[in-house]
């Protein structure tokens with residue numbers, strides 16, 4: 252199937268919609284991006300690329316990096332990982348603290364901030380230089396494209412990370428954090444501040460559509476069963492307290508980031524990255540959700 256035509260059709264329809272949103276100003280540096288950026292790239296199972304708009308503009312991947320860190324930790328630790336983090340949708344915002352307290356320091360899932368902090372902590376125990384390993388892993392998944400961190404975004408988040416610090420201290424009090432809060436925040440904000448464009452991002456998730464096999468470097472990243480579980484977590488938890496709505500409207504496994512990016516995968520078919528900075532009140536890129544809804548509607552295919 253040639254996706255270029257349908258991508259262009261959906262793109263122009265969504266471009267014409269008066270969709271409003273708000274930039275993620277709790278990380279001040281993210282509020283300075285051009286809100287009109289709109290890029291899309293779809294990579295099909297054969298590696299064919301269909302793209303439109305600002306698909307080559309790099310953006311802050313933020314929480315999308317939590318999928319890659321989860322894959323790194325899960326592929327090494329297996330089921331032991333689930334002693335420290337649960338696999339249930341949280342029904343709460345990504346930075347909610349109360350749930351962590353009343354559930355005794357075990358985060359609901361790996362994609363809310365406390366869960367992702369636990370995953371980053373696990374990676375720090377697995378590797379001496381976790382920051383480089385994460386970048387290398389993501390680069391390998393997209394076939395060797397260099398992966399870089401935007402130091403201004405990292406610094407900006409570090410200066411405003413009171414809630415993540417609070418989560419980390421709470422995790423520490425429940426003995427669910429091995430490293431120091433400062434070291435943890437350094438690695439976590441580093442991987443959140445990675446910048447990629449839609450093309451690189453879509454390529455780097457293609458292995459999740461291919462039973463865990465990365466075509467770009469011909470390696471098996473995850474076995475079939477683990478791949479299924481990562482995709483299940485993206486479907487049930489990838490959009491926080493909007494995960495149900497994403498499944499309902501779009502029907503793909505996906506993950507959003509407050510930098511304006513969304514990645515979505517349809518196993519056996521394609522991965523698709525969309526970049527549109529303005530967010531809805533749940534912290535998900537509004538136009539990207541419409542784009543993906545219209546795409547699966549017009550294609551007549553989804554996970555269901």
Ligand code: DON
Pocket residue numbers: 312313314315345346364408415440443507508509510534535
């Ligand atoms: O920790 C944070 O708040 C950010 N680095 C990432 C949050 C995020 O991307 C939520 N996703 N929509």
